[in-house]
Amino acid sequence: MAIEHKTRTQLVVEILREKILNGEIxxxxxxxxxxxxxxxxxxxxxxxxxxxxxxxxxxVTFEPHKGASATxxxxxxxxxxxxxxxxIEGDLLAASLEHIxxxxxxxxxxxxxxxxxxxxxxxxxxxxxxxxxxFHNCLYSGANKPQTASLVNTLxxxxxxxxxxxxxxxxxxxKAGPEHAELLAFCxxxxxxxxxxxxxxHILNSRDEIKAFLSQREAS
Amino acid sequence: MAIEHKTRTQLVVEILREKILNGEIxxxxxxxxxxxxxxxxxxxxxxxxxxxxxxxxxxVTFEPHKGASATxxxxxxxxxxxxxxxxIEGDLLAASLEHIxxxxxxxxxxxxxxxxxxxxxxxxxxxxxxxxxxFHNCLYSGANKPQTASLVNTLxxxxxxxxxxxxxxxxxxxKAGPEHAELLAFCxxxxxxxxxxxxxxHILNSRDEIKAFLSQREAS
DNA sequence: ATTTATTCAATTGTTTACTTTAGAAAAGAC
DNA sequence: GTCTTTTCTAAAGTAAACAATTGAATAAAT
Numbered sequence: 346m347a348i349e350h351k352t353r354t355q356l357v358v359e360i361l362r363e364k365i366l367n368g369e370i371x372x373x374x375x376x377x378x379x380x381x382x383x384x385x386x387x388x389x390x391x392x393x394x395x396x397x398x399x400x401x402x403x404x405v406t407f408e409p410h411k412g413a414s415a416t417x418x419x420x421x422x423x424x425x426x427x428x429x430x431x432x433i434e435g436d437l438l439a440a441s442l443e444h445i446x447x448x449x450x451x452x453x454x455x456x457x458x459x460x461x462x463x464x465x466x467x468x469x470x471x472x473x474x475x476x477x478x479x480f481h482n483c484l485y486s487g488a489n490k491p492q493t494a495s496l497v498n499t500l501x502x503x504x505x506x507x508x509x510x511x512x513x514x515x516x517x518x519x520k521a522g523p524e525h526a527e528l529l530a531f532c533x534x535x536x537x538x539x540x541x542x543x544x545x546x547h548i549l550n551s552r553d554e555i556k557a558f559l560s561q562r563e564a565s
Numbered sequence: 566m567a568i569e570h571k572t573r574t575q576l577v578v579e580i581l582r583e584k585i586l587n588g589e590i591x592x593x594x595x596x597x598x599x600x601x602x603x604x605x606x607x608x609x610x611x612x613x614x615x616x617x618x619x620x621x622x623x624x625v626t627f628e629p630h631k632g633a634s635a636t637x638x639x640x641x642x643x644x645x646x647x648x649x650x651x652x653i654e655g656d657l658l659a660a661s662l663e664h665i666x667x668x669x670x671x672x673x674x675x676x677x678x679x680x681x682x683x684x685x686x687x688x689x690x691x692x693x694x695x696x697x698x699x700f701h702n703c704l705y706s707g708a709n710k711p712q713t714a715s716l717v718n719t720l721x722x723x724x725x726x727x728x729x730x731x732x733x734x735x736x737x738x739x740k741a742g743p744e745h746a747e748l749l750a751f752c753x754x755x756x757x758x759x760x761x762x763x764x765x766x767h768i769l770n771s772r773d774e775i776k777a778f779l780s781q782r783e784a785s
Numbered sequence: 786a787t788t789t790a791t792t793c794a795a796t797t798g799t800t801t802a803c804t805t806t807a808g809a810a811a812a813g814a815c
Numbered sequence: 816g817t818c819t820t821t822t823c824t825a826a827a828g829t830a831a832a833c834a835a836t837t838g839a840a841t842a843a844a845t
Contacts (some may be wrong), residue, residue, distance in 0.1 A: 401621030
Protein backbone atom coordinates (compact mmCIF):
# COMPACT_ATOMS: atom_id res chain seq x y z
CA MET A 346 0.00 0.00 0.00
CA ALA A 347 1.23 3.45 -0.93
CA ILE A 348 2.35 5.90 1.72
CA GLU A 349 -0.10 8.74 1.93
CA HIS A 350 1.61 12.09 1.78
CA LYS A 351 -0.20 14.58 3.93
CA THR A 352 0.44 18.21 3.17
CA ARG A 353 1.65 20.48 5.93
CA THR A 354 -1.65 22.34 5.72
CA GLN A 355 -3.55 19.13 6.48
CA LEU A 356 -1.29 18.37 9.45
CA VAL A 357 -1.73 21.87 10.82
CA VAL A 358 -5.51 21.59 10.42
CA GLU A 359 -5.54 18.39 12.43
CA ILE A 360 -3.31 19.71 15.18
CA LEU A 361 -5.18 22.99 15.56
CA ARG A 362 -8.58 21.30 15.39
CA GLU A 363 -7.62 18.94 18.17
CA LYS A 364 -6.27 21.80 20.28
CA ILE A 365 -9.50 23.70 19.85
CA LEU A 366 -11.68 20.67 20.57
CA ASN A 367 -9.82 19.71 23.72
CA GLY A 368 -9.70 23.27 24.99
CA GLU A 369 -5.94 23.74 24.76
CA ILE A 370 -6.68 26.73 22.55
CA UNK A 371 -9.24 28.78 24.42
CA UNK A 372 -12.15 30.54 22.72
CA UNK A 373 -11.55 34.13 21.77
CA UNK A 374 -7.79 33.95 22.26
CA UNK A 375 -6.08 35.40 19.17
CA UNK A 376 -4.29 32.89 16.98
CA UNK A 377 -1.12 34.56 15.74
CA UNK A 378 0.05 33.15 12.45
CA UNK A 379 3.73 33.70 13.11
CA UNK A 380 3.57 32.12 16.57
CA UNK A 381 1.72 29.05 15.32
CA UNK A 382 4.08 28.74 12.38
CA UNK A 383 7.12 28.74 14.61
CA UNK A 384 5.58 26.38 17.14
CA UNK A 385 4.76 23.89 14.39
CA UNK A 386 7.95 24.47 12.40
CA UNK A 387 6.23 25.49 9.20
CA UNK A 388 5.84 28.76 7.34
CA UNK A 389 2.83 31.01 7.70
CA UNK A 390 1.24 29.82 4.44
CA UNK A 391 0.12 26.39 5.70
CA UNK A 392 -1.02 28.04 8.94
CA UNK A 393 -3.15 30.55 7.03
CA UNK A 394 -4.66 27.83 4.87
CA UNK A 395 -5.39 25.72 7.94
CA UNK A 396 -7.10 28.64 9.70
CA UNK A 397 -9.22 29.19 6.60
CA UNK A 398 -10.34 25.57 6.61
CA UNK A 399 -11.12 25.68 10.31
CA UNK A 400 -13.17 28.79 9.72
CA UNK A 401 -15.24 26.84 7.18
CA UNK A 402 -15.78 24.18 9.85
CA UNK A 403 -17.04 26.83 12.24
CA UNK A 404 -14.26 26.38 14.79
CA VAL A 405 -12.46 29.61 13.98
CA THR A 406 -13.39 33.13 12.95
CA PHE A 407 -11.08 34.89 10.58
CA GLU A 408 -11.26 38.64 10.20
CA PRO A 409 -9.24 40.26 7.41
CA HIS A 410 -6.28 42.22 8.75
CA LYS A 411 -7.39 41.49 12.31
CA GLY A 412 -6.51 37.85 12.66
CA ALA A 413 -8.14 34.60 13.70
CA SER A 414 -9.49 33.20 16.96
CA ALA A 415 -11.37 30.15 18.13
CA THR A 416 -15.13 30.82 18.08
CA UNK A 417 -16.70 31.46 21.46
CA UNK A 418 -18.98 28.99 23.17
CA UNK A 419 -22.34 30.16 24.42
CA UNK A 420 -25.88 29.05 25.17
CA UNK A 421 -27.55 30.43 22.02
CA UNK A 422 -24.99 28.69 19.87
CA UNK A 423 -25.71 25.39 21.64
CA UNK A 424 -29.42 25.84 21.16
CA UNK A 425 -29.24 26.39 17.46
CA UNK A 426 -26.52 23.82 16.86
CA UNK A 427 -28.17 20.96 18.68
CA UNK A 428 -31.58 21.67 17.17
CA UNK A 429 -30.05 21.64 13.72
CA UNK A 430 -28.36 18.36 14.55
CA UNK A 431 -31.58 16.81 15.86
CA UNK A 432 -33.38 17.70 12.65
CA ILE A 433 -30.70 16.68 10.18
CA GLU A 434 -29.49 13.58 11.97
CA GLY A 435 -33.09 12.46 12.41
CA ASP A 436 -33.58 12.69 8.67
CA LEU A 437 -30.30 10.90 8.02
CA LEU A 438 -31.16 8.06 10.41
CA ALA A 439 -34.56 7.58 8.79
CA ALA A 440 -32.96 7.32 5.36
CA SER A 441 -30.28 4.99 6.68
CA LEU A 442 -32.63 2.52 8.36
CA GLU A 443 -34.24 1.79 5.00
CA HIS A 444 -31.07 0.13 3.78
CA ILE A 445 -28.76 -0.46 6.74
CA UNK A 446 -26.95 -3.80 6.88
CA UNK A 447 -26.84 -6.17 9.83
CA UNK A 448 -23.07 -5.83 9.73
CA UNK A 449 -23.28 -2.12 10.38
CA UNK A 450 -25.65 -2.68 13.30
CA UNK A 451 -23.35 -5.33 14.78
CA UNK A 452 -20.46 -2.91 14.48
CA UNK A 453 -22.49 -0.23 16.23
CA UNK A 454 -23.16 -2.67 19.07
CA UNK A 455 -19.43 -3.32 19.39
CA UNK A 456 -18.65 0.37 19.55
CA UNK A 457 -21.27 0.80 22.25
CA UNK A 458 -19.43 -1.67 24.49
CA UNK A 459 -16.19 0.29 24.13
CA UNK A 460 -18.05 3.53 24.65
CA UNK A 461 -19.38 2.46 28.03
CA UNK A 462 -16.00 1.23 29.20
CA UNK A 463 -14.23 4.41 28.04
CA UNK A 464 -15.76 6.65 30.68
CA UNK A 465 -13.51 5.81 33.61
CA UNK A 466 -10.23 5.65 31.68
CA UNK A 467 -7.46 8.08 31.00
CA UNK A 468 -8.25 10.69 28.34
CA UNK A 469 -11.93 9.84 28.61
CA UNK A 470 -13.20 12.96 26.87
CA UNK A 471 -11.19 12.38 23.71
CA UNK A 472 -11.87 8.70 23.25
CA UNK A 473 -15.50 8.95 24.32
CA UNK A 474 -16.30 11.67 21.83
CA UNK A 475 -14.46 9.82 19.08
CA UNK A 476 -16.33 6.57 19.76
CA UNK A 477 -19.58 8.51 20.06
CA UNK A 478 -19.06 9.89 16.54
CA UNK A 479 -18.21 6.44 15.24
CA PHE A 480 -21.36 4.98 16.77
CA HIS A 481 -23.60 7.61 15.21
CA ASN A 482 -21.87 7.45 11.83
CA CYS A 483 -22.31 3.71 11.88
CA LEU A 484 -26.04 4.08 12.29
CA TYR A 485 -26.12 6.55 9.38
CA SER A 486 -24.05 4.35 7.08
CA GLY A 487 -27.05 3.12 5.10
CA ALA A 488 -28.32 6.56 4.16
CA ASN A 489 -26.35 7.09 0.97
CA LYS A 490 -26.50 10.84 1.44
CA PRO A 491 -22.90 12.00 1.25
CA GLN A 492 -23.55 15.75 1.45
CA THR A 493 -25.83 15.38 4.45
CA ALA A 494 -23.36 13.04 6.13
CA SER A 495 -20.50 15.46 5.68
CA LEU A 496 -22.66 18.32 6.96
CA VAL A 497 -23.52 16.25 10.04
CA ASN A 498 -19.83 15.62 10.65
CA THR A 499 -19.06 19.32 10.44
CA LEU A 500 -21.84 20.13 12.89
CA UNK A 501 -20.61 17.40 15.20
CA UNK A 502 -17.13 18.86 15.31
CA UNK A 503 -18.72 21.99 16.71
CA UNK A 504 -20.92 20.07 19.12
CA UNK A 505 -17.89 18.08 20.19
CA UNK A 506 -16.37 21.12 21.86
CA UNK A 507 -19.36 21.39 24.17
CA UNK A 508 -19.61 17.66 24.72
CA UNK A 509 -15.95 17.36 25.70
CA UNK A 510 -16.19 20.37 27.95
CA UNK A 511 -19.20 18.89 29.66
CA UNK A 512 -17.58 15.47 29.89
CA UNK A 513 -14.51 16.99 31.46
CA UNK A 514 -16.26 19.16 34.02
CA UNK A 515 -19.44 17.29 34.77
CA UNK A 516 -18.40 13.71 34.13
CA UNK A 517 -20.51 13.10 31.05
CA UNK A 518 -23.99 13.26 29.63
CA UNK A 519 -25.86 11.36 32.32
CA LYS A 520 -28.50 9.73 30.11
CA ALA A 521 -26.29 8.93 27.13
CA GLY A 522 -25.58 5.30 28.06
CA PRO A 523 -29.15 4.02 28.32
CA GLU A 524 -30.27 6.25 25.43
CA HIS A 525 -27.69 4.74 23.12
CA ALA A 526 -28.83 1.24 24.02
CA GLU A 527 -32.49 2.06 23.44
CA LEU A 528 -31.65 3.78 20.14
CA LEU A 529 -29.72 0.77 18.93
CA ALA A 530 -32.59 -1.55 19.89
CA PHE A 531 -35.06 0.46 17.79
CA CYS A 532 -32.60 0.43 14.90
CA UNK A 533 -32.16 -3.32 15.12
CA UNK A 534 -35.94 -3.66 15.01
CA UNK A 535 -35.96 -1.31 12.00
CA UNK A 536 -38.54 0.75 13.88
CA UNK A 537 -37.86 4.00 12.07
CA UNK A 538 -40.34 6.24 13.88
CA UNK A 539 -39.23 5.28 17.36
CA UNK A 540 -35.57 5.27 16.44
CA UNK A 541 -35.75 8.79 15.02
CA UNK A 542 -37.77 10.02 18.00
CA UNK A 543 -35.24 8.51 20.39
CA UNK A 544 -32.32 10.02 18.51
CA UNK A 545 -33.84 13.49 18.54
CA UNK A 546 -34.66 13.14 22.22
CA HIS A 547 -31.08 12.01 22.85
CA ILE A 548 -29.61 15.03 21.08
CA LEU A 549 -31.99 17.48 22.72
CA ASN A 550 -31.34 15.99 26.15
CA SER A 551 -27.63 16.54 25.77
CA ARG A 552 -28.42 20.08 24.62
CA ASP A 553 -30.33 20.66 27.85
CA GLU A 554 -27.61 19.26 30.07
CA ILE A 555 -24.97 21.32 28.36
CA LYS A 556 -27.04 24.49 28.50
CA ALA A 557 -27.72 23.97 32.19
CA PHE A 558 -24.04 23.48 32.78
CA LEU A 559 -23.13 26.57 30.76
CA SER A 560 -25.55 28.92 32.48
CA GLN A 561 -24.44 27.61 35.87
CA ARG A 562 -20.84 28.25 34.83
CA GLU A 563 -21.60 31.77 33.62
CA ALA A 564 -23.15 32.63 36.97
CA SER A 565 -19.96 31.84 38.87
CA MET B 566 -17.96 56.12 5.84
CA ALA B 567 -14.70 54.23 5.73
CA ILE B 568 -13.50 52.63 2.53
CA GLU B 569 -13.69 48.92 2.87
CA HIS B 570 -10.49 47.25 1.80
CA LYS B 571 -11.21 43.91 0.27
CA THR B 572 -8.34 41.49 0.20
CA ARG B 573 -7.31 39.98 -3.11
CA THR B 574 -8.45 36.60 -1.82
CA GLN B 575 -11.96 37.95 -1.29
CA LEU B 576 -12.03 39.46 -4.76
CA VAL B 577 -10.84 36.22 -6.32
CA VAL B 578 -13.48 34.27 -4.37
CA GLU B 579 -16.20 36.54 -5.72
CA ILE B 580 -14.97 36.41 -9.31
CA LEU B 581 -14.52 32.65 -9.34
CA ARG B 582 -17.81 32.02 -7.57
CA GLU B 583 -19.67 34.08 -10.13
CA LYS B 584 -17.89 32.30 -12.97
CA ILE B 585 -18.86 28.94 -11.54
CA LEU B 586 -22.46 29.96 -10.88
CA ASN B 587 -23.01 31.37 -14.35
CA GLY B 588 -21.33 28.44 -16.05
CA GLU B 589 -18.34 30.30 -17.43
CA ILE B 590 -16.19 27.81 -15.56
CA UNK B 591 -17.52 24.40 -16.50
CA UNK B 592 -17.83 21.54 -14.04
CA UNK B 593 -14.92 19.14 -13.94
CA UNK B 594 -12.60 21.43 -15.87
CA UNK B 595 -9.29 21.70 -14.00
CA UNK B 596 -8.63 25.07 -12.40
CA UNK B 597 -4.93 25.78 -12.78
CA UNK B 598 -3.61 28.06 -10.08
CA UNK B 599 -0.99 29.69 -12.26
CA UNK B 600 -3.42 30.35 -15.10
CA UNK B 601 -6.04 31.88 -12.80
CA UNK B 602 -3.37 33.94 -11.05
CA UNK B 603 -2.15 35.41 -14.31
CA UNK B 604 -5.65 36.01 -15.62
CA UNK B 605 -6.59 37.91 -12.47
CA UNK B 606 -3.21 39.61 -12.06
CA UNK B 607 -2.50 38.23 -8.62
CA UNK B 608 -0.09 35.66 -7.26
CA UNK B 609 -1.00 32.04 -6.67
CA UNK B 610 -1.51 32.41 -2.92
CA UNK B 611 -4.79 34.38 -3.08
CA UNK B 612 -5.94 31.98 -5.77
CA UNK B 613 -5.19 28.99 -3.55
CA UNK B 614 -6.97 30.58 -0.61
CA UNK B 615 -9.96 31.40 -2.77
CA UNK B 616 -10.16 27.84 -4.07
CA UNK B 617 -10.04 26.58 -0.49
CA UNK B 618 -12.96 28.81 0.47
CA UNK B 619 -14.95 27.76 -2.56
CA UNK B 620 -14.32 24.15 -1.63
CA UNK B 621 -15.87 24.84 1.77
CA UNK B 622 -18.90 26.27 -0.06
CA UNK B 623 -19.19 23.08 -2.07
CA UNK B 624 -18.55 24.73 -5.44
CA VAL B 625 -15.06 23.32 -5.90
CA THR B 626 -13.23 20.11 -5.08
CA PHE B 627 -9.61 20.40 -4.13
CA GLU B 628 -7.37 17.35 -4.26
CA PRO B 629 -3.89 17.64 -2.77
CA HIS B 630 -1.21 17.67 -5.45
CA LYS B 631 -3.84 17.10 -8.13
CA GLY B 632 -5.52 20.46 -8.26
CA ALA B 633 -9.00 21.92 -8.10
CA SER B 634 -12.07 21.78 -10.30
CA ALA B 635 -15.65 22.94 -10.16
CA THR B 636 -17.87 20.22 -8.68
CA UNK B 637 -19.94 18.31 -11.18
CA UNK B 638 -23.67 18.70 -11.46
CA UNK B 639 -25.82 15.59 -11.37
CA UNK B 640 -29.24 14.27 -10.45
CA UNK B 641 -28.30 12.63 -7.13
CA UNK B 642 -26.68 15.84 -5.99
CA UNK B 643 -29.86 17.77 -6.82
CA UNK B 644 -31.98 15.27 -4.95
CA UNK B 645 -30.01 15.47 -1.74
CA UNK B 646 -29.41 19.20 -1.94
CA UNK B 647 -33.00 20.23 -2.51
CA UNK B 648 -34.33 17.85 0.12
CA UNK B 649 -31.88 19.29 2.63
CA UNK B 650 -33.00 22.76 1.64
CA UNK B 651 -36.69 21.87 2.00
CA UNK B 652 -36.10 20.56 5.50
CA ILE B 653 -33.84 23.31 6.80
CA GLU B 654 -35.59 26.23 5.12
CA GLY B 655 -38.93 24.88 6.34
CA ASP B 656 -37.61 24.96 9.88
CA LEU B 657 -36.16 28.41 9.39
CA LEU B 658 -39.40 29.81 7.98
CA ALA B 659 -41.39 28.40 10.91
CA ALA B 660 -39.04 30.05 13.39
CA SER B 661 -39.10 33.29 11.44
CA LEU B 662 -42.88 33.61 11.22
CA GLU B 663 -43.08 33.71 15.01
CA HIS B 664 -41.37 37.09 15.06
CA ILE B 665 -41.32 38.50 11.54
CA UNK B 666 -42.12 42.20 11.16
CA UNK B 667 -44.65 43.72 8.78
CA UNK B 668 -41.81 45.72 7.29
CA UNK B 669 -40.02 42.55 6.25
CA UNK B 670 -43.17 41.19 4.67
CA UNK B 671 -43.74 44.42 2.78
CA UNK B 672 -40.18 44.29 1.53
CA UNK B 673 -40.70 40.70 0.40
CA UNK B 674 -43.78 41.83 -1.55
CA UNK B 675 -41.70 44.52 -3.27
CA UNK B 676 -39.03 42.03 -4.26
CA UNK B 677 -41.68 39.74 -5.68
CA UNK B 678 -42.78 42.47 -8.10
CA UNK B 679 -39.23 42.91 -9.37
CA UNK B 680 -38.80 39.17 -9.55
CA UNK B 681 -41.71 38.73 -11.91
CA UNK B 682 -40.57 41.53 -14.15
CA UNK B 683 -37.00 40.26 -14.29
CA UNK B 684 -37.76 37.20 -16.36
CA UNK B 685 -37.89 38.76 -19.79
CA UNK B 686 -34.95 41.11 -19.39
CA UNK B 687 -31.28 40.95 -20.22
CA UNK B 688 -29.20 38.82 -17.89
CA UNK B 689 -32.37 37.25 -16.52
CA UNK B 690 -30.66 34.29 -14.87
CA UNK B 691 -28.36 36.39 -12.71
CA UNK B 692 -30.85 38.96 -11.53
CA UNK B 693 -33.65 36.45 -11.07
CA UNK B 694 -31.58 34.18 -8.85
CA UNK B 695 -30.29 37.13 -6.87
CA UNK B 696 -33.79 38.48 -6.26
CA UNK B 697 -35.01 34.98 -5.49
CA UNK B 698 -32.41 34.69 -2.71
CA UNK B 699 -33.35 38.12 -1.41
CA PHE B 700 -37.01 37.17 -1.30
CA HIS B 701 -36.38 33.99 0.63
CA ASN B 702 -33.90 35.62 3.03
CA CYS B 703 -36.45 38.32 3.68
CA LEU B 704 -38.97 35.73 4.79
CA TYR B 705 -36.38 34.16 7.08
CA SER B 706 -35.33 37.46 8.63
CA GLY B 707 -37.34 36.94 11.82
CA ALA B 708 -35.77 33.59 12.68
CA ASN B 709 -32.80 34.81 14.68
CA LYS B 710 -30.86 31.68 13.79
CA PRO B 711 -27.60 32.94 12.34
CA GLN B 712 -25.90 29.57 11.89
CA THR B 713 -28.91 28.06 10.16
CA ALA B 714 -29.28 31.13 7.97
CA SER B 715 -25.67 30.98 6.88
CA LEU B 716 -25.99 27.26 6.17
CA VAL B 717 -29.06 27.96 4.05
CA ASN B 718 -27.14 30.56 2.10
CA THR B 719 -24.32 28.12 1.44
CA LEU B 720 -26.75 25.48 0.24
CA UNK B 721 -28.46 28.04 -1.95
CA UNK B 722 -25.22 28.93 -3.67
CA UNK B 723 -25.04 25.32 -4.73
CA UNK B 724 -28.67 25.18 -5.74
CA UNK B 725 -28.17 28.41 -7.66
CA UNK B 726 -26.00 26.66 -10.20
CA UNK B 727 -28.85 24.34 -11.10
CA UNK B 728 -31.46 27.07 -10.97
CA UNK B 729 -29.50 29.34 -13.29
CA UNK B 730 -28.80 26.50 -15.66
CA UNK B 731 -32.47 25.64 -15.76
CA UNK B 732 -33.44 29.27 -16.13
CA UNK B 733 -31.05 29.66 -19.02
CA UNK B 734 -32.03 26.54 -20.93
CA UNK B 735 -35.65 26.04 -20.05
CA UNK B 736 -36.81 29.59 -19.38
CA UNK B 737 -37.38 29.23 -15.65
CA UNK B 738 -39.11 27.22 -12.96
CA UNK B 739 -42.62 27.22 -14.38
CA LYS B 740 -44.53 27.26 -11.11
CA ALA B 741 -42.27 29.63 -9.20
CA GLY B 742 -44.31 32.78 -9.83
CA PRO B 743 -47.66 31.63 -8.42
CA GLU B 744 -45.95 29.62 -5.67
CA HIS B 745 -44.12 32.68 -4.42
CA ALA B 746 -47.37 34.63 -4.27
CA GLU B 747 -49.17 31.89 -2.38
CA LEU B 748 -46.25 31.51 0.00
CA LEU B 749 -46.21 35.22 0.76
CA ALA B 750 -49.97 35.18 1.39
CA PHE B 751 -49.63 32.43 3.97
CA CYS B 752 -46.78 34.32 5.61
CA UNK B 753 -48.79 37.52 5.77
CA UNK B 754 -51.57 35.57 7.45
CA UNK B 755 -48.96 34.12 9.85
CA UNK B 756 -50.27 30.70 8.89
CA UNK B 757 -47.13 28.78 9.78
CA UNK B 758 -48.24 25.28 8.84
CA UNK B 759 -49.47 26.19 5.39
CA UNK B 760 -46.55 28.52 4.73
CA UNK B 761 -44.02 25.83 5.59
CA UNK B 762 -45.89 23.24 3.54
CA UNK B 763 -46.00 25.60 0.57
CA UNK B 764 -42.32 26.43 0.87
CA UNK B 765 -41.32 22.77 0.96
CA UNK B 766 -43.56 22.03 -1.97
CA HIS B 767 -42.03 24.97 -3.83
CA ILE B 768 -38.48 23.72 -3.26
CA LEU B 769 -39.33 20.12 -4.11
CA ASN B 770 -41.16 21.21 -7.26
CA SER B 771 -38.10 23.03 -8.49
CA ARG B 772 -36.09 19.92 -7.66
CA ASP B 773 -38.37 17.87 -9.88
CA GLU B 774 -38.22 20.29 -12.78
CA ILE B 775 -34.46 20.48 -12.60
CA LYS B 776 -34.07 16.72 -12.34
CA ALA B 777 -36.35 16.21 -15.31
CA PHE B 778 -34.32 18.70 -17.28
CA LEU B 779 -31.03 17.08 -16.26
CA SER B 780 -32.02 13.55 -17.17
CA GLN B 781 -33.40 14.76 -20.50
CA ARG B 782 -30.10 16.55 -21.12
CA GLU B 783 -28.05 13.49 -20.22
CA ALA B 784 -29.96 11.44 -22.75
CA SER B 785 -28.99 13.68 -25.64
C1' DA C 786 -8.46 68.97 28.83
C1' DT C 787 -10.26 67.09 24.98
C1' DT C 788 -10.02 66.30 20.37
C1' DT C 789 -7.64 65.64 16.06
C1' DA C 790 -3.28 64.40 13.42
C1' DT C 791 0.79 61.84 13.07
C1' DT C 792 4.07 58.35 13.84
C1' DC C 793 5.26 53.75 14.78
C1' DA C 794 5.22 48.82 15.72
C1' DA C 795 2.85 44.55 15.36
C1' DT C 796 0.51 41.69 12.36
C1' DT C 797 -1.59 40.37 8.33
C1' DG C 798 -1.68 40.15 3.18
C1' DT C 799 0.96 39.22 -1.03
C1' DT C 800 4.69 38.24 -4.09
C1' DT C 801 8.62 35.80 -5.69
C1' DA C 802 11.52 32.01 -5.50
C1' DC C 803 12.39 27.34 -4.19
C1' DT C 804 11.04 22.24 -3.20
C1' DT C 805 8.28 18.37 -3.70
C1' DT C 806 4.97 15.47 -5.84
C1' DA C 807 2.41 13.01 -9.46
C1' DG C 808 1.93 11.33 -13.78
C1' DA C 809 3.48 10.92 -18.42
C1' DA C 810 7.23 9.79 -21.53
C1' DA C 811 11.33 7.26 -22.38
C1' DA C 812 14.42 3.56 -21.56
C1' DG C 813 15.43 -0.87 -20.28
C1' DA C 814 14.42 -5.98 -19.03
C1' DC C 815 12.22 -10.18 -20.05
C1' DG D 816 5.53 -6.97 -27.62
C1' DT D 817 4.54 -6.35 -22.82
C1' DC D 818 5.95 -5.16 -18.47
C1' DT D 819 8.97 -2.83 -15.23
C1' DT D 820 12.05 0.86 -14.15
C1' DT D 821 13.90 5.35 -14.80
C1' DT D 822 13.81 10.13 -16.26
C1' DC D 823 11.65 14.24 -16.88
C1' DT D 824 8.18 17.95 -16.79
C1' DA D 825 4.17 20.39 -15.33
C1' DA D 826 1.83 21.56 -11.44
C1' DA D 827 1.17 21.94 -6.62
C1' DG D 828 3.12 22.80 -1.97
C1' DT D 829 6.08 25.65 0.91
C1' DA D 830 9.33 29.16 2.51
C1' DA D 831 11.22 33.60 2.88
C1' DA D 832 11.11 38.36 1.71
C1' DC D 833 8.36 42.33 0.93
C1' DA D 834 4.07 45.48 1.19
C1' DA D 835 -0.11 47.10 3.30
C1' DT D 836 -3.22 47.62 7.10
C1' DT D 837 -4.60 48.29 11.77
C1' DG D 838 -4.66 50.19 16.20
C1' DA D 839 -2.13 52.11 19.81
C1' DA D 840 1.06 55.56 21.31
C1' DT D 841 2.58 60.04 20.73
C1' DA D 842 2.37 64.75 19.32
C1' DA D 843 -0.12 68.83 17.90
C1' DA D 844 -4.12 71.92 17.86
C1' DT D 845 -8.14 74.21 19.70
